[in-house]
């Protein structure tokens with residue numbers, strides 16, 4: 388007879404991944420890649436929580452390809468993520484916000500998954516101990532892979548192959564997730580069968596399943612935008628924002644919630660409903676967030692939770708990247724809230 392699950396059944400991420408593998412939803416290689424990502428996140432969690440003690444706050448004194456000051460923790464988190472993925476032996480190519488170009492992973496000998504990630508998003512918040520997060524997405528290798536570039540490929544040929552492999556539309560994502568370093572350390576994951584939430588139990592260093600098949604409320608009166616950019620927005624967007632503040636017949640105006648950390652703002656939007664937006668403006672023609680390792684993974688998660696991710700006019704997951712660090716505007720959250728802004732922007 389089927390064993391009745393005990394009332395005290397703890398399901399760790401490790402157990403959950405093995406169950407998905409046994410069910411055939413993911414293969415053994417994906418299990419290993421996801422497990423290595425969760426290990427990287429646990430390491431980053433401990434680094435972030437002790438940053439002021441171990442002198443890991445402040446700037447590294449260098450700038451990344453985005454021209455942003457790299458924080459010490461940006462660099463360290465990127466190394467932690469890269470090392471965990473390399474040692475998994477199942478990652479073929481990695482693309483990071485902190486790396487100028489995507490790199491082929493020499494140590495990979497099977498699986499060859501493509502992993503795009505932002506190792507520490509919102510790192511400007513670290514010095515004030517405001518929540519930050521790691522974001523990742525996983526693809527199968529593109530059709531033209533390493534094999535197609537012959538015996539002794541030049542560095543340019545390898546780089547070109549890597550770019551082809553990471554510049555895939557979000558609709559190709561096999562898995563996406565993030566780890567939020569906040570009052571709790573929260574690992575959120577989708578492998579295409581809904582959104583699952585795991586909470587780190589520091590008592591024994593395991594992520595424990597705490598929510599399954601999360602559903603974003605269809606609407607929500609919380610908006611999460613940096614209104615400091617209002618003067619730079621186009622008129623249609625200004626009208627949309629003004630409409631949120633005019634309670635009109637509905638009687639209840641929206642609440643503004645913005646912590647300037649995508650993972651924290653997104654996680655609250657996913658659980659409470661509402662909309663997170665980073666529009667284009669006169670200063671940032673394509674908005675600020677990067678398609679590959681911020682907008683696409685978050686939009687995949689939003690859709691898996693019954694929400695929507697749009698650039699204001701089209702589904703983010705339909706956008707085919709033309710360059711690794713390209714930016715797109717992002718409106719993500721409750722279906723009705725995203726559709727409302729799309730109507731104003733039409």
Ligand code: P6P
Nearest residue numbers: 508509510511613647648649650
């Ligand atoms: P702003 C952090 O730098 C980030 O990439 C996201 O995490 C965050 O949502 C956004 O930028 C904040 O940008 O311009 O409002 O400070």
